[in-house]
Structures are given as C-alpha cells and as structure tokens.
Amino acid sequence: MSRLRTLSWDDSAGALVLLDQTRLPDQEVSVSCPDVDSVIDAIQRLVVRGAPALGAAGAYGVVIAVRQGAREGWTHAELLNQIERLRQARPTAVNLAWGVDRASTVIDAGHAAVLAEANAVANDDAEANRRLSELGARWILDHVERRPLRVLTHCNAGALATTEYGTALGVVRSLHAQTPLEMVYADETRPLLQGSRLTAWELHRDGIPCQIQVDGAAASTILRGLVDVVVIGADRIARNGDTANKIGSVGLALACQAAGIPFVVAAPWSTVDLDTVDGSAIPIELRDAAEVTQVGDQCFAPPGVGAFNPAFDVTPAQYIAAIMTERGVLQPDGRTGLDGLLR
Amino acid sequence: MSRLRTLSWDDSAGALVLLDQTRLPDQEVSVSCPDVDSVIDAIQRLVVRGAPALGAAGAYGVVIAVRQGAREGWTHAELLNQIERLRQARPTAVNLAWGVDRASTVIDAGHAAVLAEANAVANDDAEANRRLSELGARWILDHVERRPLRVLTHCNAGALATTEYGTALGVVRSLHAQTPLEMVYADETRPLLQGSRLTAWELHRDGIPCQIQVDGAAASTILRGLVDVVVIGADRIARNGDTANKIGSVGLALACQAAGIPFVVAAPWSTVDLDTVDGSAIPIELRDAAEVTQVGDQCFAPPGVGAFNPAFDVTPAQYIAAIMTERGVLQPDGRTGLDGLLR
Numbered sequence: 108m109s110r111l112r113t114l115s116w117d118d119s120a121g122a123l124v125l126l127d128q129t130r131l132p133d134q135e136v137s138v139s140c141p142d143v144d145s146v147i148d149a150i151q152r153l154v155v156r157g158a159p160a161l162g163a164a165g166a167y168g169v170v171i172a173v174r175q176g177a178r179e180g181w182t183h184a185e186l187l188n189q190i191e192r193l194r195q196a197r198p199t200a201v202n203l204a205w206g207v208d209r210a211s212t213v214i215d216a217g218h219a220a221v222l223a224e225a226n227a228v229a230n231d232d233a234e235a236n237r238r239l240s241e242l243g244a245r246w247i248l249d250h251v252e253r254r255p256l257r258v259l260t261h262c263n264a265g266a267l268a269t270t271e272y273g274t275a276l277g278v279v280r281s282l283h284a285q286t287p288l289e290m291v292y293a294d295e296t297r298p299l300l301q302g303s304r305l306t307a308w309e310l311h312r313d314g315i316p317c318q319i320q321v322d323g324a325a326a327s328t329i330l331r332g333l334v335d336v337v338v339i340g341a342d343r344i345a346r347n348g349d350t351a352n353k354i355g356s357v358g359l360a361l362a363c364q365a366a367g368i369p370f371v372v373a374a375p376w377s378t379v380d381l382d383t384v385d386g387s388a389i390p391i392e393l394r395d396a397a398e399v400t401q402v403g404d405q406c407f408a409p410p411g412v413g414a415f416n417p418a419f420d421v422t423p424a425q426y427i428a429a430i431m432t433e434r435g436v437l438q439p440d441g442r443t444g445l446d447g448l449l450r
Numbered sequence: 451m452s453r454l455r456t457l458s459w460d461d462s463a464g465a466l467v468l469l470d471q472t473r474l475p476d477q478e479v480s481v482s483c484p485d486v487d488s489v490i491d492a493i494q495r496l497v498v499r500g501a502p503a504l505g506a507a508g509a510y511g512v513v514i515a516v517r518q519g520a521r522e523g524w525t526h527a528e529l530l531n532q533i534e535r536l537r538q539a540r541p542t543a544v545n546l547a548w549g550v551d552r553a554s555t556v557i558d559a560g561h562a563a564v565l566a567e568a569n570a571v572a573n574d575d576a577e578a579n580r581r582l583s584e585l586g587a588r589w590i591l592d593h594v595e596r597r598p599l600r601v602l603t604h605c606n607a608g609a610l611a612t613t614e615y616g617t618a619l620g621v622v623r624s625l626h627a628q629t630p631l632e633m634v635y636a637d638e639t640r641p642l643l644q645g646s647r648l649t650a651w652e653l654h655r656d657g658i659p660c661q662i663q664v665d666g667a668a669a670s671t672i673l674r675g676l677v678d679v680v681v682i683g684a685d686r687i688a689r690n691g692d693t694a695n696k697i698g699s700v701g702l703a704l705a706c707q708a709a710g711i712p713f714v715v716a717a718p719w720s721t722v723d724l725d726t727v728d729g730s731a732i733p734i735e736l737r738d739a740a741e742v743t744q745v746g747d748q749c750f751a752p753p754g755v756g757a758f759n760p761a762f763d764v765t766p767a768q769y770i771a772a773i774m775t776e777r778g779v780l781q782p783d784g785r786t787g788l789d790g791l792l793r
Contacts, residue, residue: 355666
C-alpha cells in the first residue's frame with residue numbers, strides 16, 4: 108500500500124502538488140498550484156485542509172510567492188501583501204498563519220532558504236505526528252481499561268489532514284498497531300462529509316474496522332456505552348486548553364462527560380496558540396450557506412431559506428481529558444497555560 | 451395559503467391518501483394506499499412519518515384491512531394477522547400501535563364503525579395538537595424571559611408529522627402568533643434531512659424566520675447563547691418521562707443542560723406509553739446503512755464501509771424541563787409516572 112501524499116513540492120515546476128481532497132474517495136487526482144492565487148483557492152475550496160497540512164501548505168505558499176515575485180518583479184511590499192493574503196486564507200486554523208510566518212522569517216535569505224524552511228515545516232510535522240500518536244496511544248492504554256477498544260472520531264485528522272500519518276487518526280493507527288481495535292465510529296461530519304469521504308477511506312485502506320454514522324448519532328452511541336474514548340484533532344488550541352475543531356466537536360465532549368469517558372485532542376504543538384488566552388478569542392470561520400442547503404449536486408432546502416454555517420466550534424478545556432502533542436500529553440485545567448504544563 | 455393535508459381518507463376509493471413527504475420540498479404529490487401492503491410500504495419508506503401522523507395512518511390502515519378482508523374473503527385470523535403486520539411496521543413510534551389498536555377495538559362492529567373510529571383518531575390528534583401547543587407556548591413564555599425568542603428544533607414535528615398544526619412546530623406556531631420569533635434554528639436532521647426538507651418548508655410557508663444548520667452545529671449554537679429554548683417532538687415517551695425521538699435529540703438535551711436553557715418535548719398524550727417503565731425498554735429502529743452512506747442519488751462513502759444507523763435516541767427524563775401534552779404540561783422527575791403528574 109502506497110504512502111499517502113497529501114502534499115508535495117514539485118521543484119521543476121516550482122509548484123505545490125496537492126491530492127485533491129474534494130474528489131475523494133471516488134478519484135485520486137492531484138492539483139498543481141504554481142502561484143499564490145491557486146494556493147489560496149485550493150485552501151479555501153478545501154482541496155487541502157486539516158490544520159497541520161495547512162501549516163505546510165502555507166510554508167510552501169511562501170516559496171511560491173517568492174518565486175512568483177521574482178518572476179513578475181514584485182516590490183517587497185507587494186510580496187509581503189501577497190504573503191498576508193495567504194496567511195488569512197482561512198481564519199480559524201492557527202497552523203496556516205504559523206507555517207506562513209515560519210517560512211517568511213527567511214525570505215531575505217532567498218528562495219533556497221525559504222524552500223528549505225518549508226521542507227523543514229513538513230518534515231517536522233511528520234515527525235511530530237508520529238511522536239504525539241505514540242504518546243497519545245500510550246496515555247489511552249494507561250487510562251482506559253477495556254480491550255478491544257472502541258474509538259469515536261469526528262471529521263478527518265488523518266494523514267490527509269497532515270503531511271503524513273495524522274494526529275487523531277495517528278493515535279488510532281498507533282493504538283491499532285499495539286492492540287487491534289474493535290471499532291472506530293467515524294462521524295460523517297456534515298456539511299462536507301470529511302468523515303465519510305476521508306476518514307472512512309483512510310481507515311478502510313489501513314484495514315482498521317470502522318463504521319460511519321450521522322453526526323447526530325454520536326451522543327447516543329457514546330451514552331449507550333459503545334465507545335471507550337473520543338479522539339479528535341484541532342484547528343487552534345488556546346493558551347488555557349480551549350480547543351477549536353470542526354463543527355460538532357463540542358457536542359461530543361458533552362456526551363463524553365455525561366458518559367464518563369475521556370474526550371481527547373491530538374495535535375502538534377504548532378496548533379497551540381499561546382497568544383490566544385481562551386476560546387472566546389478564537390475567530391470562527393462562517394462558510395457559505397450552500398454547503399448546508401446542498402449536498403453534492405442536489406439542493407434539499409426550500410428556495411428562500413438560508414443556513415447558518417460556522418465551520419468550527421470551541422470545546423472548553425474543562426471537557427478535555429488530555430491534549431496529545433509531540434512535546435507531551437497535557438491535562439488542561441482551563442486556567443494554567445499549556446506551556447506551563449510541559450514538564 | 452391552503453391548510454396542509456398530511457393524510458386524508460378517500461371514501462369512494464376506500465384509500466388512505468398521503469402527501470408524499472419523500473418528495474418534498476420539490477414536489478407536492480399524493481400517494482393513494484388502497485390495501486394493507488401499500489400502507490405498510492408508505493410507512494416504512496417514510497411517505498408518511500411523525501408519531502402522531504402514524505397513529506392516524508395506523509387507524510385508517512385498519513379500515514383498509516377490514517375492506518380488503520371483505521373483498522378478498524379473509525378469515526378473522528387472516529385479518530388479525532394483517533392488522534398485526536401494520537402494527538409492527540415501525541417499532542419505535544408507539545402511536546402507530548396505539549392508532550391500530552384503537553381502530554381494532556371496533557372491527558366486530560363493521561366497516562363504518564372502524565372508519566368512524568379512525569376519523570376520531572385523526573380529529574382527536576388535531577385537537578390535541580392545538581391544545582398542547584397553546585399550553586406549551588404559555589409555559590415557555592412563563593419560563594423564558596428574553597424577547598424576541600430564539601428557538602431551536604430538530605427533525606420535523608410539524609403539521610407534516612401530525613394530522614395538522616404539529617406538536618413542536620405547533621408550539622412554535624403558537625409562540626409566533628403571540629410574540630413574533632426572532633429566529634428558529636432548524637437542524638437539517640441527517641440522514642433523511644427532515645429538518646431541511648420539511649421543517650424549513652413549513653416555517654418558510656408560515657413566514658416564520660428560520661435558518662437551517664447541520665446537526666453538529668446545534669450544540670455550539672446553544673452554548674454560544676443564540677438559543678432560548680429547544681422544542682422537539684417524540685416518538686415514544688416512557689412512563690418516567692424518558693423520551694425517544696429522532697437521532698440527534700439527546701445531544702441537544704446535553705447542550706441545553708450545559709447552557710442552562712430549557713429542553714422541552716411536545717407530544718400528544720397518545721405518545722406516552724405507560725407500559726414502558728423507562729427508556730431502556732424502548733426498541734430503537736435500526737435502518738439501512740445506505741441512508742447514511744448515500745445522500746440523494748450520490749454515494750459519499752468508500753466501497754466496503756458500512757454505517758451504523760439507529761433512527762432514534764433516548765433522552766433521559768432528567769434533561770427534560772417539560773413535556774407538553776394536551777392533558778397538561780408535565781415536569782418529569784425521572785421517577786414519578788407521568789400519569790401521576792397530571793393534575
């Protein structure tokens with residue numbers, strides 16, 4: 108089985124090559140982004156998505172901006188302006204801005220230095236995922252008794268959301284490698300069905316038992332005792348541990364609390380935004396109503412009715428049993444800064 | 451604006467005429483059911499759905515069985531067997547069995563008596579809806595201060611789910627008539643999108659402001675303070691107040707508790723099943739995985755991946771602030787039988 112390539116750098120074309128996630132699971136096709144506009148478009152259309160993958164895409168986007176600027180004779184101010192557009196392409200995922208900023212620090216050192224930094228962002232993410240997945244799996248095996256384990260996840264925090272291996276699904280993979288899982292419940296994750304389209308595809312490809320369910324089923328699946336642990340990814344984690352993730356996440360946290368099972372977050376340290384004091388300061392992206400009123404090509408809502416479509420929600424730290432990062436597994440108390448919880 | 455006719459009796463054809471809810475909102479077409487098989491098929495395909503509407507459909511189904519039996523020369527045992535098939539067409543909604551049983555008590559008195567009883571079931575439901583909606587709206591206005599009110603509902607407990615007016619949407623209509631609502635958030639209600647297709651259609655038709663949202667958004671919409679009260683219908687209410695309703699309901703109840711707002715259930719007394727001690731004894735219908743893996747004509751899940759598709763969940767009485775029936779508004783404590791709470 109080939110390794111998933113969510114994104115890669117094509118040096119001859121000077122382009123970022125993305126596996127088009129809007130076409131999965133039906134088609135595995137790539138999109139080549141040779142300029143800033145095409146990178147921003149790919150990010151906004153969710154050709155590439157998932158916080159850690161956005162970090163790497165942002166870093167490579169700076170490489171592309173530097174090359175395009177040289178080719179088209181941009182002033183330094185124009186270059187910075189284009190980089191800022193890239194940085195703001197999606198507001199909630201802090202990794203995008205982080206990846207852009209990290210590559211931007213070396214733009215004065217020239218194209219090769221920026222490319223080296225972007226490659227480092229991607230490689231660091233891959234390593235962080237392996238490490239946090241191992242630590243996270245160990246924490247779960249230490250804290251949850253039942254074998255075989257039943258896991259629930261939401262959206263896609265897999266290889267497709269990262270440079271490789273995944274965060275929440277990295278933890279799932281690491282668990283499964285140590286002690287085969289009984290079942291992974293994958294919430295379909297409306298409106299864009301990343302759970303059905305991407306998570307189920309990844310799990311099935313890896314031979315991990317899984318079933319899809321509608322998002323509304325998750326609370327009762329948890330309350331009925333069919334789940335031992337819920338593992339999700341994150342788009343931004345505030346200093347106190349409040350976590351923004353795909354819409355539908357906070358409801359899972361409430362159900363875990365009612366059922367007395369752990370709700371855990373798996374994310375690289377780059378997702379932690381120490382400048383954001385708590386969840387109330389995280390901007391929540393509102394997306395187009397048509398994502399809700401239409402499914403695929405079909406419109407289900409009556410003409411004239413709109414939709415409220417926040418892409419993310421915020422889970423307060425008090426509901427989060429553990430945040431699994433490559434720097435350690437943190438048990439937030441909602442007050443102490445996460446940096447203060449590192450040993 | 452014409453009154454919605456969810457179901458009606460065509461005496462010349464001896465058939466139950468149903469507004470085909472699988473075709474809404476695109477098309478308003480009727481289906482005529484002249485025999486037992488066609489009634490069962492319509493119930494199982496959700497041409498007619500909603501607990502109170504199923505009660506009336508069940509009662510008219512008995513009329514059809516009696517006529518078909520006379521036409522085809524069934525023995526009494528065959529007739530009872532066909533009536534039992536009808537009674538079991540869907541397991542969770544107690545009203546279906548209740549409507550069948552009520553009409554069956556008079557089968558020995560002949561066709562005209564059974565038809566009169568079925569008409570009485572339908573008329574009683576319409577009256578019960580008006581009354582419980584009025585009582586429910588009064589309770590909400592007494593218990594929730596904010597004006598204008600913001601309401602959230604799930605699935606469709608409207609005119610389309612009943613003989614007319616609706617239960618949860620009856621309460622919404624009654625509230626709106628007294629003090630115009632600011633907004634009704636209608637959960638789209640996967641897998642079959644009754645919220646988008648039916649609830650939004652009914653609300654928009656009545657000029658009540660509404661927005662659709664994905665089911666996963668509901669918890670955060672509630673926690674963000676955008677909702678004052680959640681009103682849902684019910685498919686079966688156990689003696690202690692535990693309530694089975696469309697999958698996704700119990701998650702709303704948890705969010706209401708966390709946010710400190712009332713979660714209320716509106717249903718005719720025929721939905722209360724005093725023989726069911728608590729929610730653990732309510733059978734939960736498992737439906738076809740294809741309802742989850744496909745949306746409309748399109749399949750989103752990868753081949754080989756199945757789905758877990760319970761149609762209902764159970765909300766424990768402890769999370770329910772009030773159950774609105776035509777016999778009174780009951781505040782369940784989870785122990786006292788609901789009949790004991792009636793004044």
